[in-house]
Amino acid sequence: MALKLYNTLTRQKAEFQPIDPKNVRMYVCGPTVYDFAHIGNARPVIVFDVLYRLLRHIYGPEHVTYVRNITDVDDKINARAAERYPELAPEIGIRKLTDDTTAQFHKDIAALGVLPPNVEPRATEHIVEMVQLCEALVANGHAYVAADHVLFDVAAMPDYGRLSNRSLDEMEAGARVEVAPYKKGPMDFVLWKPSKPGEPGWPSPAGITVPGRPGWHIECSAMAGKHLGNVFDIHGGGIDLTFPHHENEIAQSRCAHGTPVMANVWMHNGFLQVEGEKMSKSLGNFVTINELLTQCVGDVIRHLMIQTHYRQPIDWTQNGLASSQLELLSWSEFISERCGEVAEPAIAGGACDADLISVLQDDLNSPAALTRLRELFGLAKAGKLSWQDFLANARFLGFKNLHRPGFFHPHIMGNVFESGPQPNLQDQRLFLQYRSAIANGDVSLAETSLQATRLRGFRLKINEEGVVFVGNLTSAEFSDLQIETNREINSRIARRSAARKAKDFKESDRIRDELAAMGIALKDTKNKDTGEIETTWEVMR
RNA sequence: GGCCACGUGGCGGAGUGGUUACGUAGCGGACUGCAAAUCCGCGUACCCCGGUUCAAUUCCGGGCGUGGCCUCCA
Numbered sequence: 001m002a003l004k005l006y007n008t009l010t011r012q013k014a015e016f017q018p019i020d021p022k023n024v025r026m027y028v029c030g031p032t033v034y035d036f037a038h039i040g041n042a043r044p045v046i047v048f049d050v051l052y053r054l055l056r057h058i059y060g061p062e063h064v065t066y067v068r069n070i071t072d073v074d075d076k077i078n079a080r081a082a083e084r085y086p087e088l089a090p091e092i093g094i095r096k097l098t099d100d101t102t103a104q105f106h107k108d109i110a111a112l113g114v115l116p117p118n119v120e121p122r123a124t125e126h127i128v129e130m131v132q133l134c135e136a137l138v139a140n141g142h143a144y145v146a147a148d149h150v151l152f153d154v155a156a157m158p159d160y161g162r163l164s165n166r167s168l169d170e171m172e173a174g175a176r177v178e179v180a181p182y183k184k185g186p187m188d189f190v191l192w193k194p195s196k197p198g199e200p201g202w203p204s205p206a207g208i209t210v211p212g213r214p215g216w217h218i219e220c221s222a223m224a225g226k227h228l229g230n231v232f233d234i235h236g237g238g239i240d241l242t243f244p245h246h247e248n249e250i251a252q253s254r255c256a257h258g259t260p261v262m263a264n265v266w267m268h269n270g271f272l273q274v275e276g277e278k279m280s281k282s283l284g285n286f287v288t289i290n291e292l293l294t295q296c297v298g299d300v301i302r303h304l305m306i307q308t309h310y311r312q313p314i315d316w317t318q319n320g321l322a323s324s325q326l327e328l329l330s331w332s333e334f335i336s337e338r339c340g341e342v343a344e345p346a347i348a349g350g351a352c353d354a355d356l357i358s359v360l361q362d363d364l365n366s367p368a369a370l371t372r373l374r375e376l377f378g379l380a381k382a383g384k385l386s387w388q389d390f391l392a393n394a395r396f397l398g399f400k401n402l403h404r405p406g407f408f409h410p411h412i413m414g415n416v417f418e419s420g421p422q423p424n425l426q427d428q429r430l431f432l433q434y435r436s437a438i439a440n441g442d443v444s445l446a447e448t449s450l451q452a453t454r455l456r457g458f459r460l461k462i463n464e465e466g467v468v469f470v471g472n473l474t475s476a477e478f479s480d481l482q483i484e485t486n487r488e489i490n491s492r493i494a495r496r497s498a499a500r501k502a503k504d505f506k507e508s509d510r511i512r513d514e515l516a517a518m519g520i521a522l523k524d525t526k527n528k529d530t531g532e533i534e535t536t537w538e539v540m541r
Numbered sequence: 542g543g544c545c546a547c548g549u550g551g552c553g554g555a556g557u558g559g560u561u562a563c564g565u566a567g568c569g570g571a572c573u574g575c576a577a578a579u580c581c582g583c584g585u586a587c588c589c590c591g592g593u594u595c596a597a598u599u600c601c602g603g604g605c606g607u608g609g610c611c612u613c614c615a
Contacts, residue, residue, distance in 0.1 A: 029615080031615080032613090032614090037615095038615085039615095040614080040615045041614095041615055042615085043615060044615050045615085047615095074613075075613075076613085164544080164545090164610080164611090165544070165545075166543085166544060166610095166611080167544095170543055170544070170611090189613095190613090215613080216613040217613085237615070238614085238615030239545090239546080239609065239610080239615080240609065240610065240614060240615065241610095241614090241615070242545090242609095242610070243544090243610060243611070244610090244611085244613080245613075268615095269615070270546080270547085270608095270609090270615095271546090271608070271609060271615075272615080273607090273608070276607090278608070278609090279614095280614090304553090307553070307554065307564085308553085308554070308555095309554085309555075311546085312546090312547075312554090313546080313547060313607090313608065313609085315553095317552095317553090319552070319553085320552085320553065323552075323553065323564080323565055323566085324553090326564095326565070327564065327565075359555095365555075365556095367553095367554060367555050367563085368555060368556085368562090368563090370554090370555095370563085370564080371554090371555070371562070371563045371564080372563095374563065374564065375563085381579095500574085503574075505574060505575070508574090508575095509575075509576085512575095512576080512577095521576095521577060521578085522576085522577070522578095523576095523577055523578050523579090524573075524576085524577080524578090525578080525579090526572095526573095536578095538577095538578090540577095
């Protein structure tokens with residue numbers, strides 16, 4: 001089956017035909033860097049990561065160019081920088097804010113298993129290209145200068161509004177925005193505007209003498225043009241960007257370059273709600289990726305995200321996260337049993353499943369891909385498929401911690417020593433935060449969490465499988481909790497086995513309950529060869 | 542007001558003009574001293590009202606509900 005994609009431009013699913021199969025080009029609108037990225041920002045990042053992986057699979061990794069920009073010039077950035085760094089010169093404060101926020105963004109999405117794009121251009125490094133675009137548009141009559149602004153003349157473009165399916169008449173009729181007096185047409189939009197004092201500014205195009213700065217849309221036209229050419233294959237982003245952002249990008253790029261399209265395929269991911277409500281700062285239900293990563297491993301977020309088709313709305317809930325985590329737990333328990341002591345399986349081998357690729361090729365049907373992965377899981381459990389093959393497919397979908405089941409347990413292991421303080425809810429949250437920090441590779445958060453728990457009288461230890469052990473030894477020679485713990489657990493299991501042999505079930509059940517109170521679950525299995533009963537343990541679900 | 546999505550079993554979530562996807566929870570069974578884990582089995586869902594059709598959850602029309610854009614928010 002060939003790759004089919006839904007195209008907002010045509011409102012149809014159609015077979016994807018790359019302009020050049022040796023260089024498939026995709027542009028996705030990235031974040032404006034002024035604050036922590038939220039879960040809504042994570043959606044396009046994950047969705048188009050799946051597409052990127054699929055394209056690389058089909059055309060070869062070296063034949064795909066993925067560009068995702070960083071918007072680092074914006075009113076919100078200016079305002080935030082002035083607020084946070086009032087003592088710094090504006091350009092220094094802005095640079096610091098955008099650098100820090102970009103670094104944070106990278107850290108957050110790395111935990112989500114997202115591959116880095118081939119190019120990640122910053123708007124401020126493409127001012128020259130933006131100025132050139134403005135010049136070209138003024139020169140060919142698609143833009144005009146008024147009051148030190150460069151404005152796009154919407155009336156000069158016959159099919160303006162095609163992407164968002166709007167006519168100029170409708171938009172003007174329904175427009176709620178006040179029209180600036182210098183605009184020729186009410187829908188004309190800004191390509192370049194004069195900088196106010198204290199705002200970043202650059203030499204202006206088109207004979208404007210005062211310094212200025214770019215409008216919102218022009219940056220993407222400039223960056224896409226520079227890195228992907230005047231016409232490229234796929235342009236993606238959130239559905240809210242369809243109008244005006246993408247519509248205006250198209251207008252600028254096409255009119256500047258004289259091309260019939262900017263990108264052949266336009267893809268838009270659906271919106272996201274939180275616990276049934278729209279996410280907004282005023283409602284106080286703003287969920288940042290960073291915050292989520294203190295509760296769970298990035299794989300869990302990814303699982304929940306791709307379980308819904310990218311064009312469907314998602315209601316993001318705590319409940320959903322928990323069930324995603326549970327499924328990942330069962331996969332990871334299987335994997336860790338099979339791969340044994342290989343802590344960092346640089347697992348060789350494992351092939352991509354044709355059916356999984358096939359459903360993914362149907363407009364990126366990631367939920368169906370997950371269903372296929374579940375079938376593969378069943379086959380692997382039944383011994384009809386190697387665990388490496390299953391793992392390879394899971395990794396293709398971006399899950400990267402399946403060899404560490406400890407990361408997916410709903411709880412961390414309970415208190416294995418009986419004296420001293422018992423953890424309360426807040427402590428347990430800290431334990432989880434520590435585990436997540438380790439899982440997501442956040443070294444500084446891990447250290448902070450460790451310190452905090454230490455102050456509260458607990459000691460944490462995490463093993464290769466991601467299982468966190470908690471003790472409250474007060475001794476300064478707190479050596480190796482894991483060894484202590486294993487010794488403790490094994491001796492209790494031995495006592496229980498003896499009791500069972502003696503048919504003292506009251507005693508054996510008592511020991512099992514005791515272990516359960518520590519968060520340890522026992523499993524009795526019959527050894528197939530010897531017929532002996534063997535007891536294994538794991539952290540409780 | 543204009544334009545546009547979405548509404549599936551307890552929950553999550555694909556898909557289809559006629560044959561109970563899938564996951565999870567729940568229930569029943571096997572196994573077990575009892576559990577847990579595992580394995581096997583079970584649920585006959587598609588917002589409402591009309592229409593088209595031999596047949597609609599799936600197509601068409603209307604309604605209701607939720608959400609998005611038209612306000613530089615993915």
